[in-house]
Amino acid sequence: MSDFLSTLVDEFPQVRAGLWVTLQATVLGSLLALLLSFTLGLMAGSKLLLVRGVSRTVVEFFRGTSLYIQLFWLYYAMPQLTGYELTPVVCGVVAFGLNYGAYGSEIVRGAINSVPRAQYEAAVALNMSPFHRMRKVILPQAWVQMIPSFTNLLIQLLKCTPLLWLISAADLMTVVQQIRDRTGETLTAYLTLLAAYFVLAYALTLLMNLLERSAKRRLGLHTGTRSLLRTRSAEAATTAGGAR
Amino acid sequence: MATDSAPLKEPADATPATGTAAVEPLVRFDKVVKRYGDHVVLDELDFTVRRGEHVTLIGPSGSGKTTILRLLMTLEKVSDGVIWVDGSPLSHVRTADGSLKPAGEKQLRESRKKIGMVFQQFNLFPNMKVLQNITEAPVNVLGMAREEAEARAVDLLDLVGLSGKVDAHPSQLSGGQQQRVAIARALAMRPEILLLDEVTSALDPELVAGVLDLLGDIARSTDITMLCVTHEMNFARDVSKKVLMFDAGRVVESGSPEKIFSDPEHERTREFLNAVL
Numbered sequence: 001m002s003d004f005l006s007t008l009v010d011e012f013p014q015v016r017a018g019l020w021v022t023l024q025a026t027v028l029g030s031l032l033a034l035l036l037s038f039t040l041g042l043m044a045g046s047k048l049l050l051v052r053g054v055s056r057t058v059v060e061f062f063r064g065t066s067l068y069i070q071l072f073w074l075y076y077a078m079p080q081l082t083g084y085e086l087t088p089v090v091c092g093v094v095a096f097g098l099n100y101g102a103y104g105s106e107i108v109r110g111a112i113n114s115v116p117r118a119q120y121e122a123a124v125a126l127n128m129s130p131f132h133r134m135r136k137v138i139l140p141q142a143w144v145q146m147i148p149s150f151t152n153l154l155i156q157l158l159k160c161t162p163l164l165w166l167i168s169a170a171d172l173m174t175v176v177q178q179i180r181d182r183t184g185e186t187l188t189a190y191l192t193l194l195a196a197y198f199v200l201a202y203a204l205t206l207l208m209n210l211l212e213r214s215a216k217r218r219l220g221l222h223t224g225t226r227s228l229l230r231t232r233s234a235e236a237a238t239t240a241g242g243a244r
Numbered sequence: 245m246a247t248d249s250a251p252l253k254e255p256a257d258a259t260p261a262t263g264t265a266a267v268e269p270l271v272r273f274d275k276v277v278k279r280y281g282d283h284v285v286l287d288e289l290d291f292t293v294r295r296g297e298h299v300t301l302i303g304p305s306g307s308g309k310t311t312i313l314r315l316l317m318t319l320e321k322v323s324d325g326v327i328w329v330d331g332s333p334l335s336h337v338r339t340a341d342g343s344l345k346p347a348g349e350k351q352l353r354e355s356r357k358k359i360g361m362v363f364q365q366f367n368l369f370p371n372m373k374v375l376q377n378i379t380e381a382p383v384n385v386l387g388m389a390r391e392e393a394e395a396r397a398v399d400l401l402d403l404v405g406l407s408g409k410v411d412a413h414p415s416q417l418s419g420g421q422q423q424r425v426a427i428a429r430a431l432a433m434r435p436e437i438l439l440l441d442e443v444t445s446a447l448d449p450e451l452v453a454g455v456l457d458l459l460g461d462i463a464r465s466t467d468i469t470m471l472c473v474t475h476e477m478n479f480a481r482d483v484s485k486k487v488l489m490f491d492a493g494r495v496v497e498s499g500s501p502e503k504i505f506s507d508p509e510h511e512r513t514r515e516f517l518n519a520v521l
Contacts, residue, residue: 122363136371136372218371
């Protein structure tokens with residue numbers, strides 16, 4: 001067995017801790033991103049110019065400033081401003097959440113707009129309140145359309161977590177990198193990393209496919225089992241019952 | 245079963261307006277104008293519908309028939325003029341000085357209570373099964389108990405001939421079946437006024453008769469006021485008491501179906517009927 005692999009086994013607790021950091025940053029970061037996506041995406045559809053304006057500004061700002069710089073800001077610059085230091089993982093979660101939340105809000109806005117207007121009108125004709133229309137009619141249909149795009153963002157977010165190395169969080173990438181430095185086995189080390197991130201990304205894809213399938217089922221759209229294994233985003237889901 | 249869970253509305257107005265000679269019509273369009281940019285769809289339109297009347301609106305495409313229903317359902321705003329429903333302005337509120345200003349969402353929701361609509365494309369909610377499509381608004385808008393709403397929904401599905409489809413998804417139903425569910429869904433809200441917007445136009449020919457028969461039954465067995473835009477002249481003849489012929493945003497001619505179909509006065513009506521019959 002090569003030095004690299006035996007060291008990897010010997011240092012398994014560190015590797016596991018690194019994996020844990022990567023997963024934490026991915027999962028918590030994407031949850032924050034999801035929350036922001038809906039908040040900013042719904043605000044973008046407001047009748048009030050001010051609310052729309054705030055959403056637009058926040059989205060443009062976080063989409064237009066590099067994730068890299070946001071991480072540095074949170075980790076190095078913020079403590080100087082506020083005197084309050086965040087741990088590297090928290091910095092990662094916040095930066096990933098803000099950045100991907102900005103992208104995600106566009107997905108939410110687009111999906112809401114893609115629900116046929118006829119559905120909104122049917123809800124008005126039943127005298128539903130604006131909140132009721134959004135919650136029970138529009139969002140459940142828009143959700144199906146959002147999932148494939150959210151899957152893409154989730155994978156991208158996972159692949160951004162090695163940036164945590166820049167602010168000295170010991171994520172999976174950093175730990176394996178350290179083992180490479182000690183053993184000098186560059187090829188094996190980076191091959192291992194390729195495989196590890198691919199497995200993580202594929203696992204996330206499968207999870208999201210399951211989610212998409214259950215969301216489609218709720219719309220009475222049945223998808224075969226094979227669709228669960230595909231890695232490409234699904235074609236835009238068609239909503240039944242609306243305007244054809 | 246409780247008496248009030250009967251599928252259809254009990255005859256309202258048990259106390260007739262005795263003595264008052266001029267009964268306020270249920271719906272009154274008062275110089276209603278609807279413009280889209282420079283295009284005038286409705287041009288100072290005046291017409292009335294009495295309570296319990298079944299009125300069919302006919303006329304060439306673009307004559308503004310559907311716009312009338314959409315204005316009544318508050319899906320569109322009037323550009324000018326006032327629509328009165330049961331003596332109150334539909335989409336306006338009275339200000340302190342007695343003038344009228346456009347209503348906000350709160351007042352619009354008050355107005356919508358009386359009115360239901362069935363659409364050309366059914367517009368069932370695909371994220372809800374058939375039963376929930378019918379119970380969603382009674383439970384969450386009218387505040388009806390779920391059990392009661394479900395019992396009524398089952399009765400209504402029975403009425404429209406779909407008692408077996410309670411648990412189906414809309415996508416599993418044919419167009420005709422979806423439209424029947426949409427009719428049940430509208431009736432579940434106990435509307436005083438039911439707007440039917442070309443409800444058979446999107447259906448395969450063999451499914452049209454069933455839906456029209458159902459609407460005929462509803463018209464005969466309830467006191468719901470119906471306004472119907474249709475290209476089905478047989479339906480206009482069999483079900484409605486009054487036919488309004490529209491052209492270019494105005495009522496060209498109105499009268500009983502017998503009169504309009506057999507002895508139209510207006511040249512435009514004759515041309516239209518020759519083209520469609």
